[in-house]
Amino acid sequence: MPGILPNDAPDLQITGVPASAMNVATRQPELFVVVLNWNGKEDLLECFGSLRGTTYPIQVILVDNGSKDNSVAEVRARFPEVSIIVNKTNVGFSGNNVGMEEALRRGADYVLLLNNDTWVEPHCFQELIRAAEENPEVGIMSPRICYYSNPELIWYDGGKLDNVNGFLRHSHINSDRLTGSVDDRPMQLDYVCGCAMLIRRQVIEKIGALDKRFFM
Secondary structure, rough: OOOOEOOOOOOEEEEOOOOOOOOOOOOOEEEEEEEOOOOOOHHHHHHHHHHOOOOEEOOOOOOEEOOOOOHHHHHHHOOOEEEEEEEEEOOOOOHHHHHHHHHHHHOOEEEEEEEEEEOOOOHHHHHHHHHHHOOOOOEEOOOEEEEOOOOOEEEEOEEEEEOOOEEEEEEEEOOEEEEOOOOOOOOOOOOOOOOOOEEEEEHHHHHHHOOOOHHH
């Protein structure tokens, strides 16, 4: 299972298994990676550095929520290949919406929402797209997310919801287990973590983008 690591959990990283042989079609699906940022320059620059090493061709869109830490200028100088959209104010997680809309306008087959405080393993996107193409009934997918300081230790392997006295309690599958001790086969989830969310184009076209009522 491919994987990623967020830095908003203690200190996380993105990992993955070596990519298996991939059938090369005449046209590879267009993957756009949308990264939201608000005053997270140092993590953001490291994230974009990891994206340069991906084995799958991607187009990257930065959506900046009115940062004051020179994030945008640094990205323009060091990562000229990144498209940048600047929101005047911090509109929260739904700031991703303008990036999603731009990705669809430019012909994206898939949009991957990625936290700015993540480091992506080189084969991660290749494995995600392969799995998505092999399972056309699946609308949203997530990679495995591991700790940045310990890439063999799982932070998130899927989301689970349990009904507890009429309330839904969420938890992470395989949390704090070693990658070598769990099954790598894809599984159906109750929810996907917003840290790294691969969304099929048709899903966005059918149900729309993120609900602006939820700031986080």
